[in-house]
Amino acid sequence: MSSNRLEHKRIVITGAASGIGRAAAELMVAEGARVLIADLDAAAAAAAAAEIGDKAVGVAVDVMDEGSVARMIDRAVTEFGGIDVLCNHVGGSNPRKDLDLLRLDLAEWDRTMTLNARSTVVASRLALPHMIAAGGGSIINTVSVAGLVGDTLQCAYGAAKAAVIRLTQYIATQYGRHGVRCNAIAPGAIMTPALRDNLSADTIADIRSHNALDLIGEPEDIAWAMVYLASDESRYMSGQTLVLDGGLTAQSPIASSRRALLHD
Numbered sequence: 001m002s003s004n005r006l007e008h009k010r011i012v013i014t015g016a017a018s019g020i021g022r023a024a025a026e027l028m029v030a031e032g033a034r035v036l037i038a039d040l041d042a043a044a045a046a047a048a049a050a051e052i053g054d055k056a057v058g059v060a061v062d063v064m065d066e067g068s069v070a071r072m073i074d075r076a077v078t079e080f081g082g083i084d085v086l087c088n089h090v091g092g093s094n095p096r097k098d099l100d101l102l103r104l105d106l107a108e109w110d111r112t113m114t115l116n117a118r119s120t121v122v123a124s125r126l127a128l129p130h131m132i133a134a135g136g137g138s139i140i141n142t143v144s145v146a147g148l149v150g151d152t153l154q155c156a157y158g159a160a161k162a163a164v165i166r167l168t169q170y171i172a173t174q175y176g177r178h179g180v181r182c183n184a185i186a187p188g189a190i191m192t193p194a195l196r197d198n199l200s201a202d203t204i205a206d207i208r209s210h211n212a213l214d215l216i217g218e219p220e221d222i223a224w225a226m227v228y229l230a231s232d233e234s235r236y237m238s239g240q241t242l243v244l245d246g247g248l249t250a251q252s253p254i255a256s257s258r259r260a261l262l263h264d
């Protein structure tokens with residue numbers, strides 16, 4: 001069911017050929033937007049656009065490469081006449097190399113900072129002049145609960161996402177008077193190809209056991225929040241991080257082991 005919440009919106013989503021980004025592209029088109037599905041996997045981006053319909057266009061991008069990001073932004077402007085919403089959605093780290101601090105591979109630290117944080121700076125800087133020229137826009141940065149609290153592994157990932165959370169506030173502060181809003185979305189565990197590849201079924205069940213809700217999120221759970229932040233419904237919201245994690249980080253760390261106290 002569509003209610004045209006995003007009519008006339010021209011949206012770029014990086015990493016949109018799969019997972020959460022793909023779900024967001026689909027919902028955004030259903031809400032009336034035109035969406036550039038940008039992804040390292042050009043064939044998957046084209047296939048996703050073909051499945052979603054005429055208002056979706058698939059393009060290749062490598063967010064690690066500034067020239068490639070510039071071509072993506074140019075393509076959006078040529079295709080749609082401007083950009084109203086940029087979703088800096090690509091992110092991640094290699095969990096086999098991004099370990100605890102003493103065992104962390106420093107090359108993976110650098111790669112993770114580039115993939116998650118530098119890429120957000122690069123794409124936002126290229127999109128901002130178009131948003132400013134149009135009188136405003138919305139930048140949506142996908143971060144993670146790993147950017148909010150410490151964890152046993154993946155310290156580069158957590159630090160990079162924390163950097164993006166603060167960057168989100170800086171962009172909101174520096175361009176608010178041009179009508180540009182910038183917010184972040186922090187998912188907890190979401191059932192995507194990335195999660196299935198990186199975590200065992202036991203680990204996923206363990207995360208679920210620690211969530212306040214007896215759930216593991218689906219891509220649409222995050223994608224609906226992206227629709228909200230892309231729409232004018234969120235026009236008074238800027239510089240914030242919206243946490244969608246099944247209540248994981250809302251609790252005291254010992255809450256899940258004390259759940260039995262809730263019942264007689």
Ligand SMILES: NC(=O)c1ccc[n+]([C@@H]2O[C@H](COP(=O)([O-])OP(=O)(O)OC[C@H]3O[C@@H](n4cnc5c(N)ncnc54)[C@H](O)[C@@H]3O)[C@@H](O)[C@H]2O)c1
Binds near residue numbers: 018040041062143
């Ligand atoms: N899935 C989760 O549980 C979860 C939790 C918290 C945060 N996140 C965040 O959500 C975002 C996306 O995760 P997902 O689960 O949808 O991932 P995914 O693996 O399902 O999709 C990622 C997409 O990004 C593309 N990609 C990878 N490197 C790229 C590059 N250099 N340039 C352009 N595209 C590239 C891939 O081809 C793929 O299509 C990331 O920022 C991730 O950190 C995910």
